[in-house]
Amino acid sequence: MTSPPPVDEPSPPSRPAPPASGHEPGQVPEWLRQPAEEHPVGALERLRLFWEEHTRAVTAVVGGGLVLVLLLGVGWFDLWRRAGETPRGYPTTSPPPGVSATSDTTPATPASPADNFAGTPAAAFAKGAAGITLPPARRTGAFSATEVAAALADVRAAMLLARLDRKFLAGGELDRFVRMFAPATRSSMRADFRDDSFATYATRLAPGARLTADQPRVKGRVTYRATRDSDGIRVLEITTNFVWAYAFRTLDPTPGAGVVVVHDTVVWHVPHPDDVAKAGVGLWLWEADSYASNMDCAKFDKGLLDLGAPSYGLPVDTEDPDAVFDPDRSLDVADTC
Template structure:
């Protein structure tokens, strides 16, 4: 016969009585109130309901992003590995206030800055004489005397500011042989003297800066077309003059003359006393950045900036003594 009475609780002896615990407070006997789930709770519930699919998608996206990043870094690293490493020396940054240079270049310190003439010697320092030695029928002393005469004439003709503006050219003319002076004097009214002498146009003036000079001098013993023995001296110089200008562009105030001149002194045994001394056999020149109207008269004045000629587009060519002076007329 089955007994339908409840089976005794095997742990009843271990459960403390209400008297032992004391009276349970009333608020513990009440059921917990239902609280409306918040936004965070709803999100957690939603994630919980779709944990399988959504979590899997999130993991896939994270893995893709990770491998994409690693792949990108790996490609960049590969590219760097393929290219040779470049050396870039660095210095530690100083402590304190700092300033970086601006993109604008500093203003030019002088009129020749920014042109090849900035590295040329100043004035007569650029006229160096070769060592004098016996050449053909000319003694060492005769060679030295001729070289000294040519240098003195160059200084007067191209560097003497008093001569540049003098009413007459006698400061230079009297340095030639007596028989040569008339021809030299006649070169000035026609403008031919501009190939070997500097004369400023009315109103033109130079800055206080010394002209810059670069070139060379050579000599040889030869004969002229009349068979007279002569010591021929060839000078090849670039003369750069600075004129006042408001232009900030380097070189805009620089006028350049490049000349080659063949000077000579005849052997004293072959000529009369009046013909003994300095002569000019030939002179050629090229001028840039010049006023063309003044050039037609053999005078110098600053013109429009224009270095180089149509046959030589290099703007620095006119500063090079090794370049030809036989360039097309740009005036």
């Protein structure tokens, strides 16, 4: 068995021409041709005279104002129109073959207005460990029900530490995590944390990043089956597909402004003990992929998680913004950093 590789505007609206003034430039009104003594200049006539003498300047100002109002109106109408559009669908994936179980999506307590997840789909997710529901352990291929139960428990423990344990998130507990895996793969696991390729299956907070006291919200699915790896070794393959929502401290009151989402799919292998040497017995991390949303891109490039800079206005992409909270959304996403 080989060690797993590092897991790895539309054009602006044309401006309308300023409205015509109704007079030819330089045209002399008829009343000015009459002797002044026969037609005293009253207030109304002075206003007319002012208009004729300043027709170009006034027209430019009024016309420019109308254009500005029009452009602002078009802009607001476009925002209103886009806000009212039905969001586009998004690519989804199907559950892998095998025995599956999905999270209980009923939170322990309803989200209150003060809850950092209020107003987002994560408000309906379970809190922390309660979001990881294991399927029933059954005899599968060459693996007994007891072996399946043990493998599922090992995967769950690794997930709890890697994604939810506060000490681990803060940068500790690496040795504890690595020891959860088969001895033969521990060196490659440590290498992942040296070259920052661990983010596909584990969470480390950036220096200075501060979570709220709220437990992360969790939703996903665990599936297992008996199969063989690329070397023909019999393995129990466990696939986990989860969304992890973290609440970071922020002064922005917008719902979800402080929520960073990580969506991962991880394939874990437990080889049959009769097919490998003693050092190969245990848990292996075979494949992993993930994406994150609302995070600090520069820090995430280093494998570290922190809240991204706030953004305002509607996104250019009209995909349903709640898509990132869906465990069935495809992990094939465009890089927005």
